[in-house]
Amino acid sequence: MVVTGAGKRTYRIVRAFAVVAGSLVLFGSGANVASAEDGLSIIASVQNQTVDAGVSQKQPVAGVTITVTTPAGSIIGTGVTDVAGLISFPIPARDNYVVTLDIATLPNGFTMIDSAKSVSIVNKDDFTTTVKRATFFTGSSNTSSQTLFNRMIQRGADGLRLGLVIAMCAVGLSLIFGTTGLTNFAHGEMVTFGGLMAFLLNVTMGIPLLISAPVVVALGGLFGLALNVFIFGKLRRRGVGLISQLVVSVGLSIVLRNMFLYQFGGRTKPLNDYSQQTVMRLGPTSITPRDLTTAILSLLVLVAVALFIQKSRTGKAIRAVSDNPTLASSTGIDTQRIIRIVWFAGGALAALGGIFRGLDEQVGFEMGSRLVFLMFAAITLGGLGSAFGALVGGVLVGIFVEMASLVVPSELKNVPALLILIIVLIVRPQGILGRKQRVG
Amino acid sequence: MDWINIIQNTCKALTGVDAAYFALAAIGLNVQFGYTGLLNFGQAAFMACGAYGIGMTSKYFGIGMWWGIPIGMGFVIVLALLVGIPTLRLRADYLAIVTIALAEMVRLIVRSVRFKQYFGGSDGINGFSLHFRELSPFDPGAQYGIRPFQYSGYTVWTLLIGWALVAIFATLVFMLMRSPWGRVIKAIREDEDAVRSLGKSVYSYKMQSLIIGGLIGMFSGVIFALDRGSVQPDNYSRDVTFYILTALVLGGVAKVSGSIVGSMLFWGIFVFSDNFLRELTKDGPLKIFGVTVMQKIQVGAINYMLIGVGLMLLMTFRPQGIFGNRKEMALDAR
Numbered sequence: 205m206v207v208t209g210a211g212k213r214t215y216r217i218v219r220a221f222a223v224v225a226g227s228l229v230l231f232g233s234g235a236n237v238a239s240a241e242d243g244l245s246i247i248a249s250v251q252n253q254t255v256d257a258g259v260s261q262k263q264p265v266a267g268v269t270i271t272v273t274t275p276a277g278s279i280i281g282t283g284v285t286d287v288a289g290l291i292s293f294p295i296p297a298r299d300n301y302v303v304t305l306d307i308a309t310l311p312n313g314f315t316m317i318d319s320a321k322s323v324s325i326v327n328k329d330d331f332t333t334t335v336k337r338a339t340f341f342t343g344s345s346n347t348s349s350q351t352l353f354n355r356m357i358q359r360g361a362d363g364l365r366l367g368l369v370i371a372m373c374a375v376g377l378s379l380i381f382g383t384t385g386l387t388n389f390a391h392g393e394m395v396t397f398g399g400l401m402a403f404l405l406n407v408t409m410g411i412p413l414l415i416s417a418p419v420v421v422a423l424g425g426l427f428g429l430a431l432n433v434f435i436f437g438k439l440r441r442r443g444v445g446l447i448s449q450l451v452v453s454v455g456l457s458i459v460l461r462n463m464f465l466y467q468f469g470g471r472t473k474p475l476n477d478y479s480q481q482t483v484m485r486l487g488p489t490s491i492t493p494r495d496l497t498t499a500i501l502s503l504l505v506l507v508a509v510a511l512f513i514q515k516s517r518t519g520k521a522i523r524a525v526s527d528n529p530t531l532a533s534s535t536g537i538d539t540q541r542i543i544r545i546v547w548f549a550g551g552a553l554a555a556l557g558g559i560f561r562g563l564d565e566q567v568g569f570e571m572g573s574r575l576v577f578l579m580f581a582a583i584t585l586g587g588l589g590s591a592f593g594a595l596v597g598g599v600l601v602g603i604f605v606e607m608a609s610l611v612v613p614s615e616l617k618n619v620p621a622l623l624i625l626i627i628v629l630i631v632r633p634q635g636i637l638g639r640k641q642r643v644g
Numbered sequence: 645m646d647w648i649n650i651i652q653n654t655c656k657a658l659t660g661v662d663a664a665y666f667a668l669a670a671i672g673l674n675v676q677f678g679y680t681g682l683l684n685f686g687q688a689a690f691m692a693c694g695a696y697g698i699g700m701t702s703k704y705f706g707i708g709m710w711w712g713i714p715i716g717m718g719f720v721i722v723l724a725l726l727v728g729i730p731t732l733r734l735r736a737d738y739l740a741i742v743t744i745a746l747a748e749m750v751r752l753i754v755r756s757v758r759f760k761q762y763f764g765g766s767d768g769i770n771g772f773s774l775h776f777r778e779l780s781p782f783d784p785g786a787q788y789g790i791r792p793f794q795y796s797g798y799t800v801w802t803l804l805i806g807w808a809l810v811a812i813f814a815t816l817v818f819m820l821m822r823s824p825w826g827r828v829i830k831a832i833r834e835d836e837d838a839v840r841s842l843g844k845s846v847y848s849y850k851m852q853s854l855i856i857g858g859l860i861g862m863f864s865g866v867i868f869a870l871d872r873g874s875v876q877p878d879n880y881s882r883d884v885t886f887y888i889l890t891a892l893v894l895g896g897v898a899k900v901s902g903s904i905v906g907s908m909l910f911w912g913i914f915v916f917s918d919n920f921l922r923e924l925t926k927d928g929p930l931k932i933f934g935v936t937v938m939q940k941i942q943v944g945a946i947n948y949m950l951i952g953v954g955l956m957l958l959m960t961f962r963p964q965g966i967f968g969n970r971k972e973m974a975l976d977a978r
Contacts, residue, residue: 327767334941387737389744435956444960447683447736451893452959454685454886458952466945577748580741613758622749625742629730633738 244296246272246326248303249339250289252314264289265314265342269306274299284309301326303338314342333470352610354488359606361489365564367602368502373557373572374579374586374594375509376428376550382526382589383539383546385446386436389453392576393460394431394551398424398558399567400468406476413477417559421552428551431456432544457573464569472568498560505556506595509549513591522546526589578605581621585628587638596636650919655792657915661799663908664806665691665868670892670903671813672860677889678898679821680853681833683736685885686727686743689750690858692880693719694865696754699769699875700762709775713866720858723750724851732850747882755877766877773873777801799871806867810904813860818900820856829853830898883948890955896968906965913954918947 250265264287271282272293280301281293295301305322316322324338377391401423405416435456439449481492491499513519524532525542533539554572561571582601586593601621609617628635657663669687676682697716702709727746731739754763763769780801782788788800795803820826831839832846840846869875887910895906921943924930930938938946958965 387740439960442960447681448959448963450683450737450740451889452956454889455952455955455959458883458886458955459949460952462945462949462952466942466949577745580745584738584741613756615756616752616758619749619752622742622745625745626726626730629734629738629742633730633734 244294244298244331244334245336246293246295246301246303247335247337248272248285248291248293248305248324249337250285250305251339251341253341265311267309267311268340269309271304271306273302273304275302298328298331300328305340310342316340316342335471355610356607357488358490359610360603361491363603363606364599365495365499365502365602366606367599368499368506369557369560369564369598370575370578370582370602371506371595371598372502372560373554373575374582374598375506375591376546376553377579378583378586378589378594379522379526379546379591380550381583382591383522383529383543384436384440386453387446387450389450389576390431390457390460391550391554391579392572392574393457393464394424394428394554395558395561395572395575396461396464396569397427397551397572398555399562399571400464400558400569401555402475402559402562403468403473403567407473410476413475413559417556420559421556424555424558425548425552428547428549428554429544431551432547436547437540437543457576461569461573468567468569470569472566472571474566475562478563494563498563502560505553509553510592510595518542518545522591577618578602578621581625583635584625585635587635590635590637593635593637645923650916650923652792653919654912654916656795657911658908659793659803659807660795660911661802661806661867661871663911664803664810665864665871666888666891666907666910667810667904668806668813668864668867669861669888670895670907671810671817671900672857672862672864673885673888673892674857674897674900674903675817675820675829675860676853676857677892678902679826679833680829680850681736682732682850682854682857683740684743684854684857685740685882685889686723686745686747686750687858687861687888688880688882688884689723689743689747690720690861691865691868691884692750692754692875692877693717693723693858694862695869695875695880696763696769696865697862698866698869699764699772702772702775703764703769704762709772716862716866717859720862721855724855724858728851728854732847732854744882744885747880747885751877751880751882754880763877764875768874768876770874773870776870802867802871805870809863809867813863814900814904817860821900825849825852886955887951890951890958893955893958893963893965896965897963898969899965899967902965902967905967909966914947914951917950918943921946 248270250268250270251262252265253262264285266285266287266289268285268289269282270285270291270293272280272295274280280295283291283293285291303324303326305316305324307316307322310316322340324340326336326338330336373391373395376394377388380386380388380391398420401420402413402416405411405419406413409416411419435452436449439452444452478494481494483490483492484496486496513522521532521537521542522545524535524537525539529539532542557575558572561575565571578601579598582597583594584597585600586595586597601624604624605617605621608620612619669691672690673684673687676684694713694716697714697719698709698712701707701712701715705711723746727739727742731742753759755766755768756763757765759765777784777798780798782797782800784797786797787794788797789795821830828839828844828849832849836846839849865880868879888907891906891910892903893906894910895904896902921938922940925938925940925943929936929940
C-alpha cells in the first residue's frame with residue numbers, strides 16, 4: 205500500500221468518526237439538562253393508583269402537604285402538591301433526607317396503600333442526577349384477588365408485547381450479523397436513538413406522534429446507514445478483523461450512550477401523546493388501547509419483514525448474502541448494497557422499537573442498552589444470522605421473561621434470560637432455526 | 645485554571661490505587677483476551693467475586709476477613725465454569741455475549757432487595773477494612789512520598805499491597821507464558837485447529853485460561869474493596885470491563901508490561917481530562933461563541949465519551965497499543 209494513500213484514508217476515517225459524532229450532537233434532543241449542580245432538588249409526587257387486573261392506572265393527587273426534613277428532624281421545606289400532584293423542594297446538598305406525606309391532608313376518599321409508605325427516605329447516593337423523585341401512592345391495591353391462572357394469562361400477554369418489540373429490534377441485529385459477521389454491541393443504542401428522537405419531535409417540538417413516528421423511523425434508518433457508511437463499512441474495507449470490529453462497536457456503544465446522557469440527562473421522561481390511558485378488558489386480560497395498538501402494529505411490521513425477506517428479490521438477495529457472501533457476490537448480487545439495505549432496515553426497525561418502548565415505559569438514555577441483552581438472548585435462541593430465528597427467539601424470550609416474573613422478583617426478571625442463553629448453547633448451540641456448524 | 649492542582653492529581657493517578665486495581669484486572673484480562681483470544685466481557689463480575697468475598701466474610705459470616713479470598717476464588721471458579729462450559733467450544737463471540745450477560749446478572753442479583761441479607765442490596769457492604777488497616781505499619785495521619793506523588797498513610801499501605809500483587813502476578817504471567825503451557829495457549833489464539841490436531845484439549849486449556857484470568861481479576865476486586873472499605877454493586881457494572889479493556893489495548897495486548905503501563909496511562913489521561921473539564925466549567929457553563937457547550941454535570945458523560953472514542957480509534961489504527969506487537973494481535977482466528 206502506498207504510504208500517502210494510507211495516510212489519506214486514515215484522515216478520512218478520522219473525519220468520518222467526527223462527522224458521525226458531530227451530527228449526533230446536532231441531532232440530539234434539544235431538551236438539555238437544565239439544572240446545574242446548584243439546582244439540586246427533591247420532587248415529591250403523589251399519585252392515586254387504581255389497579256385493575258394487573259394493569260395500574262395513576263392519577264395525580266393535588267393539595268397534599270409534603271414535608272422534607274433532614275434525618276435529624278430539622279425542616280428543609282414544606283408545601284402542598286399542585287394539580288400534577290407534584291411539589292419541588294430545593295435542597296442545599298446531596299445528602300440524606302426524609303420526605304413525609306401528611307396523611308391528614310389527603311382529600312376525602314383517598315387513603316395510603318400502605319400507611320408505612322407515607323415516609324420516604326432519600327439517600328445521598330440516590331442523586332444520580334440533581335433531581336430526586338419521591339413518589340407516594342394512594343388508593344387500594346387489589347392485585348392479590350387475582351388467581352394464578354389470570355396472572356399467567358396477563359403475564360403471557362405482556363410478554364408477547366415485550367417479545368414483539370424485542371423481535372423487531374433483534375431482526376436488524378441478526379441480519380447485520382448474517383451479512384457482515386459483525387456482532388453489533390451498539391444495537392441497543394440504535395433503539396435508544398429512536399426513543400430520544402421521538403421525544404425530541406413529540407415533546408420538545410410538539411409534533412404529534414402519528415406524524416413524527418414515521419420521521420423517527422426514517423431517521424433511525426439513516427442513522428443505521430450512517431454507522432455503516434462512516435464506521436463499519438470503512439473498517440471492512442480496511443480489512444479490520446471481525447473481533448476488532450466487535451470491540452469497536454463496544455466503544456461506539458459507550459460513546460453513543462454517554463452522548464445521549466450528555467444531551468438528554470439521566471432522568472427518564474414520558475412522551476407527550478397517549479400517555480394517559482384507560483384500561484380496557486380483552487378476554488381474560490386487560491390492556492390499554494395504546495398497548496394493544498402498538499402490539500398489533502409490531503405484529504404487522506414483523507409479518508411485513510418476514511414476507512419481504514421470504515418473497516421479494518431484495519429479501520432473497522439478503523438471505524443469499526447471509527448464507528455465503530462470496531458465492532452471492534459471484535452470482536452478481538451487489539453485497540455492499542445489500543449490507544447498506546440491512547443497516548438501514550435494522551436502524552429503522554430499532555427506532556420503531558424505541559418509540560414503542562418509549563410509549564410503554566419511558567424514554568431514557570439507557571433504554572436500549574437494557575434491552576440489548578434480551579436481544580442477544582433472542583438471536584442466540586433463534587439462531588445467529590437468521591431473520592426468522594430472531595422473530596421466533598424475540599417473542600419466546602419476551603414471554604419467558606415476563607412469565608418468569610411470576611416466580612422471581614421483578615427486579616430480577618432478566619436473570620432467567622441468562623439461563624436461556626446457557627441452556628440453548630449447551631443443548632442446541634445453533635439455535636432453533638440456525639444451521640448447524642462444525643464447532644470445536 | 646489551576647494547572648498545579650491538575651498536574652498533581654494526574655501524577656497521583658498514575659501510580660494511585662485505581663491504576664493498581666486496573667492493572668491487576670488488565671493482567672487477568674490479558675491472559676484471556678491477549679494470550680488466548682477469549683473475549684471475556686465480564687471481568688467486572690470476577691472482580692465483584694473478590695470484593696464480595698471479602699465483604700461478606702467480614703460482615704456476615706463472622707470469620708476472619710482473609711477467608712474472603714478463598715471464598716472469592718470459589719465464586720470465580722463457579723462463574724467461569726458456568727460461562728465456560730457452554731461457550732468455549734463455540735465461536736469467540738458467544739463467550740462475549742454470555743460473559744456480558746453474566747456480569748449484568750451478577751450485578752442485578754447482588755443489588756437486589758431479595759438477596760439484601762447476603763449482599764447488602766444497592767448500598768452494598770460497608771466499613772469492613774478496619775482489620776486490614778490495623779495491619780498497616782504506616783501512620784494514618786501522615787503524608788508519605790515526595791510531591792506530587794504524595795499519599796496518606798492508609799493509601800500508602802493499600803498501594804504497597806496493590807502494587808506488590810501487580811508485581812507478583814505480572815511475574816507469574818510472564819513466566820507462565822514462557823512455559824509449555826503458555827506456548828499452547830498462544831498457539832490456540834493463532835490456530836485452534838492446529839493445536840487440536842496435535843492432540844491438545846483446546847477446551848480444557850481455554851477453561852484454565854479463563855479461570856486464571858478470572859482469579860487475577862478477583863484480586864483486583866479485593867484491592868478495590870479494601871481501599872474503599874466498601875463494596876458497591878454499581879462499581880462492577882459492565883462498562884468497567886470495557887474501561888479495563890481500553891487500558892489493556894492502550895498499553896498493548898499480549899504484553900505483561902502493556903497491561904500495567906496501559907492502566908497507569910489510562911488513569912493519568914482520565915484524571916487529567918476530568919480535572920481539566922471540571923476546571924473549565926468551574927465558574928458556570930463553558931460557552932463557545934455564546935453557545936453552551938458543557939455544564940458541570942455533563943463532564944462525566946463527556947469523559948466517558950472520550951474513553952469510547954479512544955477505544956474505537958485504538959482498535960482501528962493501533963490495535964497493538966503502545967508496546968504490543970502487531971503479529972500478536974491475531975484476534976481474528978475464528
